[in-house]
Amino acid sequence: MAKSPIKIFSGSSHPELAKAIAKHMKVPLSEMLISKFACGEIYAKPKDTVRGADVFVIQTSTGNVNEDLMELFVMLDSLKRSFAGRIHVVLPHYPYSRQDRVATAREPISAKLVADLISTAGADHVISLKLHSDQEQGFFNFPMDNLNTERLFAKYFKKKKIKDLVVVSPDAGGAKDAKKFSDLLGAELAIIHKNRTGHNQSEVMHVVGNVKGKNCIIYDDMIDTAGSVTAAIKALKKMGANKDIYLAATHAVFSGPAEDRLSEAGFKEVVVTDSIPVTAKFKGLKILSVAPFLADIIQSVHADKSVTNVINK
Numbered sequence: 354m355a356k357s358p359i360k361i362f363s364g365s366s367h368p369e370l371a372k373a374i375a376k377h378m379k380v381p382l383s384e385m386l387i388s389k390f391a392c393g394e395i396y397a398k399p400k401d402t403v404r405g406a407d408v409f410v411i412q413t414s415t416g417n418v419n420e421d422l423m424e425l426f427v428m429l430d431s432l433k434r435s436f437a438g439r440i441h442v443v444l445p446h447y448p449y450s451r452q453d454r455v456a457t458a459r460e461p462i463s464a465k466l467v468a469d470l471i472s473t474a475g476a477d478h479v480i481s482l483k484l485h486s487d488q489e490q491g492f493f494n495f496p497m498d499n500l501n502t503e504r505l506f507a508k509y510f511k512k513k514k515i516k517d518l519v520v521v522s523p524d525a526g527g528a529k530d531a532k533k534f535s536d537l538l539g540a541e542l543a544i545i546h547k548n549r550t551g552h553n554q555s556e557v558m559h560v561v562g563n564v565k566g567k568n569c570i571i572y573d574d575m576i577d578t579a580g581s582v583t584a585a586i587k588a589l590k591k592m593g594a595n596k597d598i599y600l601a602a603t604h605a606v607f608s609g610p611a612e613d614r615l616s617e618a619g620f621k622e623v624v625v626t627d628s629i630p631v632t633a634k635f636k637g638l639k640i641l642s643v644a645p646f647l648a649d650i651i652q653s654v655h656a657d658k659s660v661t662n663v664i665n666k
Contacts, residue, residue, distance in 0.1 A: 364387070370411060408440050410441070412444060416608070426471075439477050464492060482501075500660075501530075521560075570599040579615050612634075615635060616636065626640070
């Protein structure tokens with residue numbers, strides 16, 4: 354029985370990443386016709402047949418998150434109604450990921466709502482990078498791959514051969530991931546205890562761990578307004594850390610004052626991936642491409658092979 358053909362489609366949120374993935378896989382990027390009606394309604398359909406195909410849709414969450422999602426839903430519906438064989442959503446930055454639980458009375462669990470909407474629209478499988486919490490995989494009623502980027506960062510920092518290294522989690526919630534990252538680097542671990550006073554607002558309370566005279570890497574899943582990480586670098590310097598402090602995060606959301614804060618904070622380097630298109634420019638910004646990694650993952654999924662070997666490379 355012949356293997357279903359593979360087709361890679363891109364939404365309008367991150368076409369550069371989709372092109373890079375297709376190039377790495379040595380397959381053409383299939384054309385998705387996307388337009389808007391005068392009233393702003395989104396229209397989308399594949400240009401050519403997808404009947405029986407193994408379809409991968411590359412879409413991420415940017416500053417236009419709600420429009421990105423609606424475009425994704427319309428694309429999925431068009432593919433489902435065009436008799437695609439399997440529909441995989443490659444969503445490097447999962448939208449609404451931080452709204453993953455009821456922390457105070459009457460709050461929504463919006464990350465679960467988005468999972469339900471993606472399923473209803475027609476997806477059979479989702480691939481994402483670094484969810485805000487691993488438990489969000491349980492929000493989906495179909496297979497979901499939550500891929501960690503820690504090895505991508507570990508390869509980058511190992512080449513620097515930084516001595517007296519400490520990996521710092523900017524909050525207690527990220528301590529588990531920071532510990533995995535520190536183990537890969539053979540580094541010590543420190544945790545910053547902070548009190549979150551509101552959305553995008555937090556106050557550093559104290560640092561748990563020895564950072565005096567150490568070179569530090571603050572490791573997080575995302576940088577939004579950069580308030581937490583700029584407060585963290587101040588706390589580390591106050592505790593006697595060396596001046597060379599690095600910041601590593603998968604998702605460069607970079608909302609509002611983030612670019613100005615990061616350019617003035619004094620980080621040796623701010624290392625992020627291109628899970629979201631990065632338009633910011635400041636000294637020390639380094640962008641690691643996830644295209645080769647995602648391309649290898651897609652190849653494995655298409656071949657019905659385990660993705661573990663790709664993750665652990």
